[in-house]
Amino acid sequence: MTFPAGAVEQPLEPLWRGLVVYRVLTLASAVVVAGLSLDEYARPGVAVAVLVVMAGWTAATAWGYALRPLGSRPAARGEPAPRDRRGLLAVADLAVTVAVMATTPLVQTPAQLAADAPVMGSIWTPGAALACALAYGVAGGLAGAAVLSAALVAVSARLGTEVGDILLVVLTALTVGFAATVLRRSAERVRRAVAEAAAAAERERLARAVHDGVLQVLAHVKRRGTQLGGDAAELGSLAGEQEIALRTLLITGPSVADAEGRRDLAAALRGLASGRVTVAAPAHPVPLPARDVDELVAAVAAALANTALHAGSAQAWVFLEDAGDAVEISVRDDGPGIPDGRLAAAEAEGRIGVARSIRGRVADLGGTITLDTGPDRGTEWTITVTKR
Structure with a gap:
């Protein structure tokens, strides 16, 4: 119609x-x-x-x-x-x-x-x-x-x-x-119904194309990596995670902005779920300006990428809490943690990934971010942003 x-x-x-x-x-x-x-x-x-x-x-x-x-x-x-x-x-x-x-x-x-x-x-x-x-x-x-x-x-x-x-x-x-x-x-x-119907039709079209190519290749890499073992098994595991993430994106799709340019943060964060990442968010929508949603999702994705890079096969969890006038996002992992002074040393060496990708984005939104980490106790980022 x-x-x-x-x-x-x-x-x-x-x-x-x-x-x-x-x-x-x-x-x-x-x-x-x-x-x-x-x-x-x-x-x-x-x-x-x-x-x-x-x-x-x-x-x-x-x-x-x-x-x-x-x-x-x-x-x-x-x-x-x-x-x-x-x-x-x-x-x-x-x-x-x-x-x-x-x-x-x-x-x-x-x-x-x-x-x-x-x-x-x-x-x-x-x-x-x-x-x-x-x-x-x-x-x-x-x-x-x-x-x-x-x-x-x-x-x-x-x-x-x-x-x-x-x-x-x-x-x-x-x-x-x-x-x-x-x-x-x-x-x-x-x-909203028209936008969702159009998005669903586009996802269906992409799903058919991707299923015949990318998803089959990822599934094949996962199977062969598991069979070969060693380093290949790790590559196969990563391919399996990307397969899950891609399937989730094709099924759920990105959150759609409303007439006021706001998007559902909860739906956007669910798109980050994978075999190693568990996302827990409220069942109800958590609308924020679309730009804020993009920046928060990017900050969380950067934290998860940091976990994958430095903690290997560690499991990660993303928790979203709607506090009414603010939102709080917690990103945790069960990795070895970040040694004292490591972030400061990396920034001094010119490696500003954490400073710019995570802290910089949160600061631009007027929010606060805290880090709780230490040897053998994992890492937890807590992001708090006031709703606008």
Whole structure:
């Protein structure tokens, strides 16, 4: 099944365009109502000026809401969708609408005010609350409706006669805000499903190609190395580990970034599992910015590579703990440990693999890293990074 790109990346576009149509139609209605009773206003010229402002603002919001969203730009392939800036315009819309309503005592006569004549803007004014609902969901819709209701009561100085209009605005904004929230969540689920389906199809294609070549060669090297023994057995063991790691990657695949550019750290770390490496991570996703995930996985991979290089056949374990506001990764092995002063000596000799590949990456993320090691007690790296 295919989905239009706009329905996934910009699910609220039909509602924004519907809001523009609503503003245009209600502007026409407000102009007709004011025009029929223009001679009854205390200041007809001011009333006309307010209508002109409303028309100009309607045109500006039509351009901003539907024709060219503020701050919008096409997203590059693989890049998260740009942040929608129309919420700022919705707030400005609310301020302009309140200003239009505030002109009512200056334009209407005391008789009109006493007769409960429509305030300036009339049914054009609720559009601002609907814009806030589309931009910020239920909370934004209720906030916009509350501001318009307070302005209506302040202008008319009568709460009892305005209860019906207030309830209508509040319920409409609440409904639109709820619909906007549901559409956003549904679009995000669809986007993830489409991305996962595409990734699964690509993995399936690669799996067929790799199985006919690389995996069979690795399996053959593993069998022959075991049969030959000695150094060949060690090479066969390494080939077997790579076979397991490659099969795991083809089956699970890399974690997919969401619309905000975040990836699941737990899924990414599981891809490091092999015959000598055991990975334990929470069952639930641990989302972090994609760059942070890449750097943490690279740091862990560097620690595991250091274990394979210096500890031979040692077993290694990777533990991920989600502490809510931070993540902690522990990389342990049962090797001989690192002698005192060995890392400092290696760095002095210009061998900066540990300093740059592990500590440097963690430092760039603003995290901390500790090392617990010693002769005959293995090595444990503990990485802690605050979530962003």
